[in-house]
Amino acid sequence: MPKKTWENTLTQHHLLKRIPTAPFGNIRDRHIVGYDEYVKTGGYEGLRKAMAMKPADVTSQVKDSVLRGRGGAGFPTGLKWTFLPDADGGQRYLAINADESEPGTFKDRLLMDFDPHGLLEGIAICMYACRLNKAYIFIRGEYHHQAHVLEEAIKEAYENGIFGEKGLLNQAGVSGDPFVGECYVHRGAGAYICGEETALLEGIEGKRGWPRIKPPFPALKGLFGRPTIINNVETLAHLPFIMSDGSDAFKNQGVESSIGGPPSFGTKLMGVSGHVEKPGCYELELGIPLRTLIEDYCGGIRGGKKFKGAIPGGVSMGILGRDQFDAEMDFDIGRKYDVLGLGTSGPTVFDEDTDMVAVARNIARFYKHESCGQCTPCREGSGWLYQIMTRIEAGDAKTKDLDLAMEVAKSMGSMPGTTICGLADGNNWAARTIMEKYHEEFEARVARTFVPVTIDMAALSGA
Amino acid sequence: MAWIMKNSADAQIETRDEPYLTPDMEKKLREVYMPRYERPKGALFPALHMVQHHYGWIPQQAMQEIADVLEIAPSEVLDTVSFYEEYWELPKGEHLISVCRSIACEFCSATACTEAIKAKLGIDVGQTTDDGKFTLVELECLGSCGTAPVALIDDDLHENLSPDRIVSMIDQVQNGTYTQGGTGAVKEDL
Ligand SMILES: Cc1cc2nc3c(=O)[nH]c(=O)nc-3n(C[C@H](O)[C@H](O)[C@H](O)COP(=O)(O)O)c2cc1C
Ligand code: SF4
Ligand code: FES
Numbered sequence: 032m033p034k035k036t037w038e039n040t041l042t043q044h045h046l047l048k049r050i051p052t053a054p055f056g057n058i059r060d061r062h063i064v065g066y067d068e069y070v071k072t073g074g075y076e077g078l079r080k081a082m083a084m085k086p087a088d089v090t091s092q093v094k095d096s097v098l099r100g101r102g103g104a105g106f107p108t109g110l111k112w113t114f115l116p117d118a119d120g121g122q123r124y125l126a127i128n129a130d131e132s133e134p135g136t137f138k139d140r141l142l143m144d145f146d147p148h149g150l151l152e153g154i155a156i157c158m159y160a161c162r163l164n165k166a167y168i169f170i171r172g173e174y175h176h177q178a179h180v181l182e183e184a185i186k187e188a189y190e191n192g193i194f195g196e197k198g199l200l201n202q203a204g205v206s207g208d209p210f211v212g213e214c215y216v217h218r219g220a221g222a223y224i225c226g227e228e229t230a231l232l233e234g235i236e237g238k239r240g241w242p243r244i245k246p247p248f249p250a251l252k253g254l255f256g257r258p259t260i261i262n263n264v265e266t267l268a269h270l271p272f273i274m275s276d277g278s279d280a281f282k283n284q285g286v287e288s289s290i291g292g293p294p295s296f297g298t299k300l301m302g303v304s305g306h307v308e309k310p311g312c313y314e315l316e317l318g319i320p321l322r323t324l325i326e327d328y329c330g331g332i333r334g335g336k337k338f339k340g341a342i343p344g345g346v347s348m349g350i351l352g353r354d355q356f357d358a359e360m361d362f363d364i365g366r367k368y369d370v371l372g373l374g375t376s377g378p379t380v381f382d383e384d385t386d387m388v389a390v391a392r393n394i395a396r397f398y399k400h401e402s403c404g405q406c407t408p409c410r411e412g413s414g415w416l417y418q419i420m421t422r423i424e425a426g427d428a429k430t431k432d433l434d435l436a437m438e439v440a441k442s443m444g445s446m447p448g449t450t451i452c453g454l455a456d457g458n459n460w461a462a463r464t465i466m467e468k469y470h471e472e473f474e475a476r477v478a479r480t481f482v483p484v485t486i487d488m489a490a491l492s493g494a
Numbered sequence: 495m496a497w498i499m500k501n502s503a504d505a506q507i508e509t510r511d512e513p514y515l516t517p518d519m520e521k522k523l524r525e526v527y528m529p530r531y532e533r534p535k536g537a538l539f540p541a542l543h544m545v546q547h548h549y550g551w552i553p554q555q556a557m558q559e560i561a562d563v564l565e566i567a568p569s570e571v572l573d574t575v576s577f578y579e580e581y582w583e584l585p586k587g588e589h590l591i592s593v594c595r596s597i598a599c600e601f602c603s604a605t606a607c608t609e610a611i612k613a614k615l616g617i618d619v620g621q622t623t624d625d626g627k628f629t630l631v632e633l634e635c636l637g638s639c640g641t642a643p644v645a646l647i648d649d650d651l652h653e654n655l656s657p658d659r660i661v662s663m664i665d666q667v668q669n670g671t672y673t674q675g676g677t678g679a680v681k682e683d684l
Contacts, residue, residue, distance in 0.1 A: 140638065173636055218540070220539060221579035235531075236536055237535040237564075305602070379597055
């Protein structure tokens, strides 16, 4: 594959086709795309194509596109689907992760705000391919408006024969195995942890959002103990394009891995926030350098200032330092630039005037607030980190506090193997990478730790 | 978050004769929400949202009534209510102002907005004004970082705030000229 150049990448891609975004359209023209308009602009074509195929072939096509999860972990979607056991006549579920609470992330909201049928079509394709008869869209409680938009769209989809008794899935042409597909909105109630997939399932079951110990994995025992697929909103919204235009069209976008890892194909919504001239959510091919994204799309750093750092995609990913402005936004980013990963690929950008100690304190407060409290290293560690960061910011800390913070941070997470879920890994990476990449700022803020030594001058001089 | 437990062994709950769960709500719960889930407890979130929306908080008597309908223990309802931030176990002000304090907002001057609201209302974060009109809270990322700083007034999101704008919006709420609907053409009648 020839190396991509990024000069002429200004093309309108498929996710935001119906959502005007600069430079292709005026934000003021954004409106909720209803069923009729959606169909007129080529909507539900992907579903129709999918339903002319065997379910297993739909899964193969998705697998072939190497679509990777857009919720943060980047797990190959088609592969996840193949973990499902064969249908046994019982309930099988799809849980759609619309919890979007990772600080710095605001991409799924855009899709649900204006193009809800894009998501619903993706849901229907997934339900058909995986033989799932009930879908719950778990949407965060604060998205009042988006929940209403979705409710309305679902109503339209029922009326127009997508879901329900008279729905398409219940005529399931080629599969010869029709079923009634239902789709509901399930509103969350203000807890970041419900974005973690098993906590999300607990939330749908009406319980507190405590992540489950895995295994068993949700594909085998998920919602109400039944096989369940969990996918992010944006992941599912890619499906109509993959089905209508084929997996090769999808693979023409994005990049191969430059370090021999799995590829990063397709486009990605990138919500840029922080100190840039034109923050906003753009759809771009994976692999675009952060610098190009910020300079070409976002009008550069605010006020012509210098770049100091950026969180690549939600605070859990850690930070890209001063010298990593050219980092490519793809799934290799974690291994190449010492961050946890691409995450939600919504960069929050900081200019040269930003106090990185304050950034670390803000993030530490977030984790202290959002830890669900099941695992001691996360519950206690997040509190410790917040206290230490507050102390450093106030100028009351000593050098040994830096070591302590580092030690606490390193010890927590599912990768060191001390916690149930990945929330603590996010805390670990955020604290650690900020302290490492801006260590001079932290050191300048703490009092030197020294051991006082008294010297008897008289004794020394031999008097 | 919610792992701190109060001693509730000898707790008394306040009750009133009129049920909190109105016949309409109960009907909706039984006919719309419960059939959606394999087990009745799945309908707990929608049930709590209805009560929260109607009363602005969730009285313990309401928890008991919901438990009866869903055929679960009242303690299971409390377990869920106490975990989630959006459910209020005590009454709050008539209007809830929630300012985002997460990363993009704090570094795009959310703190100045919070300070302006505090000065305007004479309360601290987490408090309610004496007239019971406003409660002020800070929340984590509201999913609108590109238009930071942002805040919710009740269910409505307001973006690109400045201290002056948020204060004038509070004025509008106070003198009754506040029209719902945040920034943008998003807000249409549904
Ligand atoms: C603490 C935590 C919070 C998460 N929050 C979200 C979220 O808000 N939205 C989301 O889509 N995925 C979130 N995830 C990732 C999900 O667990 C899961 O990987 C994802 O929903 C799978 O969907 P995908 O394969 O389509 O990306 C979170 C994970 C963790 C550990
Ligand atoms: S790591 Fe933290 S958030 Fe995750 S289950 Fe443990 S305590 Fe809860
Ligand atoms: S940080 Fe305030 S909305 Fe995301």
